[in-house]
Amino acid sequence: MIRPLAWFCLLSFCLSLGPAAAFAQETRRLEIRRAASPVKVDGSLDDPAWASALVFDLPYEWQPGDNATPPVKTDFLVTYDDTYLYAAWKAQDPRPAEIRAHLMDRDAIDTFVQDDHVLLMIDPFNDERRGFQFRINPLGVQADAVFSQNEGIEDWSFDMIWASAGRITEEGYVVEIAIPLQQIRLPRTQDLQTWGFDVGRSYPRSVRHRISGAPKDRGNSCILCQVVKVTGFESLEPGRNLEVTPTVTANRTDVAAAGLGRRPGGIETGDAKAEAGVSARWGITPNVSLSAAINPDFSQVEADVAQLAVNERFALFFPEKRPFFLEGIDFFSTPLEAVFTRTVADPKWGAKVTGKEGPNAFGVFITEDDRNFLTIPSNQQSRFAAQDEPVRTGVLRYRRDIGRGSSLGVLYTGREGDDYHNRVGGLDGFARFSGADTVRVQYLRADTLYPGEIARDFGQPLDDIEGDALLASYNHEARDWFWSLAYEDRDPEFRADSGFIPRVDIRETRAQLQRQLYGGQDDWYTRINAGVNGRRTKDHAGQLTDERLGLYANVSGPLQSLLEVSYGRNKEFFGGRLYEGMNRYGTFFTIQPNGVARLSLSTDSGDTVDFTNNQPADVLVLAPAAELKLGRHVNAQVSHTLQRLDVDDGRLFEANLSQLRLIYNFNVRSFVRGIFQYLDLQRDPAHYNPEIQPFIQPSTRTLLTQLLFSYKLNSQTVLFLGYSGNRLGEEDFSLTQTDRTLFFKIGYAFVL
Secondary structure (H helix, E strand, O other): OOOHHHHHHHHHHHHHHOOOOOOOOOOOEEEOOEOOOOOOOOOOOOOHHHHHOEEEEOOEEEEOOOOEOOOOOEEEEEEEOOOEEEEEEEEEOOOHHHOOOOOOOOOOHHHHOOOOEEEEEEEOOOOOOEEEEEEEOOOOOEEEEEEEOOOOEEEOOOOOOOEEEEEEOOOEEEEEEEEEHHHOOOOOOOOOEEEEEEEEEEEEOOOEEEEEOOOOOOOOOOOOOOOEEEEEEOOOOOOOOEEEEEEEEEEEEEEEEEOOOOOEEEEEOOOEEEEEEEEEEEEEEOOEEEEEEEOOOOOOOOOOOOOOOOOOOOOOOOOOOOHHHHOOHHHHOOOOOOOOHHHOOOEEEEEEEEEEEOOEEEEEEEEEEOOEEEEEOEOOOOEEEEEOOOEEEEEEEEEEEEOOOEEEEEEEEEEEEOOEEEEEEEEEEEEEOOOOEEEEEEEEEEEEEOOHHHHHHOOOOOOOEEEEEEEEEEEEEOOOEEEEEEEEEEOOOOOOOOOOOOEOOEEEEEEEEEEEEEOOOOOOOOEEEEEEEEEEEEOOOOOEEEEEEEEEEEEEEOOOEEEEEEEEEEEEEEOOEEEEEEEEEEEEEEEOOOOOEEEEEEEEEEEEEEOOOOEEEEEEEEEEEEEEEEOOOEEEEEEEEEEEEEEOOEEEEEEEEEEEEEEEEOOOOEEEEEEEEEEEEEEOHHHOOOOOOOOOOOEEEEEEEEEEEEEEOOOOOEEEEEEEEEEEEEOOEEEEEEEEEEEEEEEOOEEO
């Protein structure tokens, strides 16, 4: 493997080749004026301040049209004072009755983007690297995010306390917002400032029209390079924002006593527990913030998305949902996922510092946990281990901007416990050579010592082990063509216990080539993509472990429909046997015929491996899903996954996993939600190898029920009241309650 010094020299050389000039086409430049008086955010736009505001139109449709004239007219108004940035949209619509607008929780982005909405993304440093994004639907529902250009991340966990109001009118709808300047990182200067403004509107009908205040070049993947430049900001003095949120959490968990065999016995009432905690965010400087939490409640208030974990070799990925860890997550993102905060289970306390001064961006967080959860990777599978010992986690990230679109970064992660440590450090870089061409590279080195008991139980060395990981990729994202090349190398001894890297001992090469075709106004399609991709993986002993050559195509059409088909010819090595000539077929179809329903169906079928018994098998996966919006208040989402695995002797298993999410939104601040997940797994013990699996439960059924009432005055002032329960059923007994939990949480944010 290439070593750190050689890698660093190669990376520095690549970055030095990056051009200093911007990659955007002609820029639209406008001048803002201060508000003469404060603005009341009520969606009426009758305040005197709007009479002197900067006003400009949104004249470009960049999707599906290519900077075409939009089908609807939109005007954007913006002004500011010492405290707020004020913005408003007048969104005209020839048929207001067709406006798609529903009540929902803030940042429910998958549902939100189906509605009509407007957006504003501001780049206060005008460095085209990071933007604060605000989206609002016609009813005033909010969604906010931080967008990182180089990492390509939209971080919807970002939560700011800001005001919004929306109102549907006879001409369309009006939206009005006020963003506190004290919550935004601003340049530390009294000089005249220029900010980047990405102003847009989403107009979903048979197709989703995306409208912008600036033209978009399909051959330029840099979004923040193609925005309106607004100058005139001056004498801004952002406050030292301090936000303190005390919380009280109470819960009681009842667990079933052990019964005969596997059958749960009667439920035993648990003890009620109540804890007070506090979290705080402090703007140490206008550009550096500290977040801390003492005795916090890090529990989730939403069940993870249901996933089938049958016939899987490697750990499944479940995204982080806890606000403390999600905030500023883009600061810690690198090409190799060496930071994954769900490895921190339930810490006693946590602290985080993030910031940017000039070209320097940095982030640090530390936590202390009572238990240590480990994923032990290998080439063939990943396994889980847990240690009932305290563990301390620390992460340090530094990134320096180079030129106009490149950066160089340093990462260190450390986990320390009794007779245990995992320390990972390395360098990474991003180089933008043009609007279409980018290079990413990262090198990491890890030093790990497992606790003696875990090392013996999982066949790991008793002494320190060290290993390297390297990733290098090149992407070309132009108007008509996309191609990419990537190489990744992970030593057998590489471990990233603070991250999500469930497979090691690989040397992998990946490539993709894709052609894009865009439809015109008279065409039935809006876009067609077709391509080929390939992947070849060997372990460090030279054994071929994976190979895939795939073909795919997808077409976007009317009624917001998308059809995708794929074919792969695969090889896979498992348990000392190389399976060759495996064919795999996949399809995906989704359609949104109106503002009420969205339907989808995905399929996966063909040759696979039965990893339990190490034999060839045929797989079939069917996954239909639907989302229904009943009036403005009710949202229902239902999904089902059917998975069958057949071997030469017959059907090995059939799994059916169903999920229902039912939500009633009282208004933009409160809702009640039910989540129900049901799994029915049927297996035929006759087709399992008794030497590998001496006992197979023929029938397993589980039911998860979660109910939640939520009230959010803003993103931090919240009230949650919830219930969750689990039931288990097997061949000799019906669904029986195994546990239930009652949950209460209240938090109030004081902004000082």
